[in-house]
Amino acid sequence: MLEVKNLHVKLEEEDKVILKGVDLTVEAGKVHAIMGPNGSGKSTLSYVLSGREGYEVTMGSATLDGEDLLEMEPEERAALGLFMAFQYPVEIPGVGNMTFLRTALNSQRKARGEPEITAPDFLKLVREKAKALKIDAEMLKRPVNVGFSGGEKKRNEILQMAVLQPRMCILDETDSGLDVDAMKLVAEGVNALRSPDRAFLVITHYQRLLDHIRPDVVHIMSDGRIVETGGPELALRVEAEGYTHLDDADLENSGA
């Protein structure tokens, strides 16, 4: 589904290289986790895949079902089925949560040549998904993320994911700022979306989220590369030993 090959990325303004050759293949139906220390390039990878400005791809490729993501506008990537749950969801005063979500859904459907969803059907869909995430009507009425607590913002991200039904979901540090109860709620929301034709890339610093969203594959990222790939046990090892030994592994892998 998602295929990233030898991806090199630098910051446009600072001439600073962040990703130094990332290789990653995520198959449909799977949950992949990327772990790594701060500054290893995890979030940059998610931003580059979703199309945020400010990054320059100097080498490599990224495709979703064979289509070149890097050539597309962010909205085209979304219509293709890519979704990133933000580490810091943006507050947008004056834009209602429901209006935003309906516009997003209908824009995607339009781009895919599907008919727009009717207002009653949309309302039904959102209410059903919101209920599972314990998002009340009041939150739906408010402007996008404005005045939401950290947990509410993350739940709102998962609600968007549930309504938009993307095929490739990237969760960027979704556990940051969440207490245990909120994390469970978010994880349940994600798990409910797991299906044979949908894939997840869960980016996290800590292993704890992976107790609730069980990954099939775990990658360790360090200094702009994926330095180790394994099963869920890899996450447990990181939890026990930290990232220190991985720097050594990174050094060995890169032949330094």
Place this chain on the structure above:
Amino acid sequence: MATDAKRRAAEALLHVLPLPGHEAGWAREARAAARTRLLEAGAPVRRDEYWKYTDPARLTAPIAAVDATEARPDFESQFGEVHPRRVRFVNGHFRPDLSDELTQGGLTAATLADVLQQDLCFARDLFGRLEAAGQEKVARPLAALNTACATEGLVLHVTGTVAQPLHLRHDQVGEGACLLHHLIRVEPGASLMLLESGTVTNKVIEIDVADGGSFQHVRLQEGPRAPSAGHIFVRLGAEAQFKTFTLTADGEMTRNEVVVEFTGAGAVGHVAGAVLAKGESHIDNTVFVTHGAEGCESRQVFKNVLTDRAHGIFQGKIFVRPAGQKTDGYQISQAVLLNDGAEFLAKPELEIYADDVKCSHGSTTGRLDEAAMFYLRSRGVPQPEAEAMLVAAFAEEAFAEIDNEALADAMRAHVARWMAERYR
């Protein structure tokens, strides 16, 4: 006192406009006083502080008045679900053939030309009076020119609650100057909603809202238009309510001045607007609010959306006299620049001579929030729609000033259409 050059320019302005015909004595006196005001102030020039940001040259070029025409410009409702009675002026002439019946419960209407010939009329306390009062602190020579020369206009006498709003529509066909002067008197406890569209070269509206009266005004200025200067002078009695909202889109040059004076306690006066400007468009909103009575509330809310090489101007003043204790004054002017070439210039001013007042003002200029833009797009909203959503959100504070939700929606729709047209 004007310089010789400014005085000569003022004389030139008067010279090309026809002299009013036979009128009642009070009307002739009002016109003579206005001529004196104009000649003393002189024609406005860029060097004048009040015209620092807007070059008055295009508004003061002496052009002969256009002839009456038989033109019958199309009329389309521009106010959505609101269905007002139509009052139409074409090239500055009232056109009863294109208008609906004006008289309804609580409202009588006449033309300015008729009223100025009558010896006894409420209009004698209004015509040129509010305009003159509005020049106490700042000269407004174009308004004086209007009082001196305008022969046509609408005179509304509101004596009760007027059920159906009026839509005052101005069409200008062909070249030439066109002056209009409207007078509106709202009696105690009476109320009227006036919708307005189109502009003319020089227009003055004098509005007198007596104690407990209410006047609501929503105005639309859009499309390719000749340069226009408009003044609204408002006097508010105790507990009176006045709200005006103007949506100005494009047009070569538009100068809208609104001058409000509170003369009775506990009144409310809101002046709001949204500006949409592209190309070389220049749109100036100049507001002057005088608090001359206790416990009045004023708000000035202006939102500018500017692109290409367009200019948005806001000059707003809150002036509180010693009698204006417990004044609640608020003023905000904001602009979002959709590209690098557009410019917003703001001059917020407070002048306060009372010690127990609450006045605040603010002004900002910026881009659309890039993080919000990316967030919307990452969810599949295409860039044009994402921009339109953020622009709508930006302008919302101004739309919220319109009390009638159907009208507010109609104005929002104009903004959405303007945004969509940018990408055609």
